[in-house]
Amino acid sequence: MDLMNYQAKAPFTQKHLLTLQDWSEDEIYQCLSHALKLKAMQKSGQKQSCLSGKTLAMIFAKSSTRTRVSFEVGASQLGGSALFLSTSDIQLGRGEPISDTAQVLSRMVDGIMIRTFKQSDLEALAKYGSIPIINGLTDEFHPCQVLADLMTIYEKKGTLKGLKLAFVGDGNNMAHSLMIGCSKLGLDVSIASPDGYKPNPVYTAWAVANAEKHGSKVTICTDPLEACKDADVLYTDVWASMGQEGEAEVRKQAFSSYQINADCLAVAKKDCIFLHCLPAHRGEEVTSEVIDGAHSVIFDEAENRLHAQKGVMALLMGNGGF
Ligand code: CP
Numbered sequence: 001m002d003l004m005n006y007q008a009k010a011p012f013t014q015k016h017l018l019t020l021q022d023w024s025e026d027e028i029y030q031c032l033s034h035a036l037k038l039k040a041m042q043k044s045g046q047k048q049s050c051l052s053g054k055t056l057a058m059i060f061a062k063s064s065t066r067t068r069v070s071f072e073v074g075a076s077q078l079g080g081s082a083l084f085l086s087t088s089d090i091q092l093g094r095g096e097p098i099s100d101t102a103q104v105l106s107r108m109v110d111g112i113m114i115r116t117f118k119q120s121d122l123e124a125l126a127k128y129g130s131i132p133i134i135n136g137l138t139d140e141f142h143p144c145q146v147l148a149d150l151m152t153i154y155e156k157k158g159t160l161k162g163l164k165l166a167f168v169g170d171g172n173n174m175a176h177s178l179m180i181g182c183s184k185l186g187l188d189v190s191i192a193s194p195d196g197y198k199p200n201p202v203y204t205a206w207a208v209a210n211a212e213k214h215g216s217k218v219t220i221c222t223d224p225l226e227a228c229k230d231a232d233v234l235y236t237d238v239w240a241s242m243g244q245e246g247e248a249e250v251r252k253q254a255f256s257s258y259q260i261n262a263d264c265l266a267v268a269k270k271d272c273i274f275l276h277c278l279p280a281h282r283g284e285e286v287t288s289e290v291i292d293g294a295h296s297v298i299f300d301e302a303e304n305r306l307h308a309q310k311g312v313m314a315l316l317m318g319n320g321g322f
Pocket residue numbers: 063064065066067068137145277278279
């Protein structure tokens with residue numbers, strides 16, 4: 001499939017990006033196609049202006065490097081601007097209702113990207129606001145990261161359908177969004193997590209059923225090598241996510257054998273690539289040898305956050321233009 005020249009099957013009608021569950025396969029392809037085109041335009045110095053005169057509010061209740069920079073730089077490259085709002089500075093952090101915040105911001109800005117804890121807070125912003133809401137990570141999902149990941153896999157492999165992605169580690173927001181996103185586009189996903197840390201069974205059941213519809217498979221297992229066998233893409237994430245700092249020591253024990261290392265590379269496909277959403281802990285979920293080795297494409301992946309997030313903003317806030 002030539003994703004750069006993807007022909008949409010239907011008009012893009014999504015108002016928000018709360019979870020990739022809501023977006024169709026066609027809509028995800030449209031976004032990836034936009035991201036690839038915007039990347040090429042940026043590299044060749046072509047001006048983009050679809051966000052001209054528009055402002056994105058970025059609310060952060062958790063730390064960020066990639067998400068903040070990609071949205072802020074991306075909005076500016078599209079001719080618009082972005083506003084960084086830490087919850088420790090705005091009234092939301094002092095208890096102002098999310099419904100009021102949504103209505104106030106809807107009068108002043110053209111879209112909200114939020115990184116927070118509860119998915120229900122995003123849903124409340126979407127319910128009470130009248131502008132697009134973008135999930136910049138919650139405890140449940142990280143859809144923006146997965147769009148950049150799919151873009152990176154496509155660039156490296158030239159295809160998406162029929163590939164196998166192995167995820168080793170915590171059944172967290174990344175595991176959820178990867179199995180949802182991959183199952184939409186026909187990639188097989190195998191997740192290896194210790195008991196007690198497997199992905200939420202509700203999302204697993206959803207992804208398993210969705211994969212069947214798209215001719216792929218989602219499987220959950222306990223053995224990292226079983227997940228990595230014949231994989232085209234190896235993926236991992238931190239053992240303790242933001243908000244779980246207090247569990248770090250317990251998690252270190254639970255996840256000690258859940259590491260992407262040379263043994264995983266040995267059973268995966270010879271030309272497999274290694275992805276990590278970052279930030280990473282070398283020596284914990286991945287060895288330095290792998291993350292800094294020949295299979296790793298983590299910095300191309302991180303760069304693609306910029307292009308993928310521009311694709312999202314162009315579709316949701318820029319009427320699908322450039
Ligand atoms: N991967 C990712 O979302 O990175 P940040 O936490 O730096 O935004």
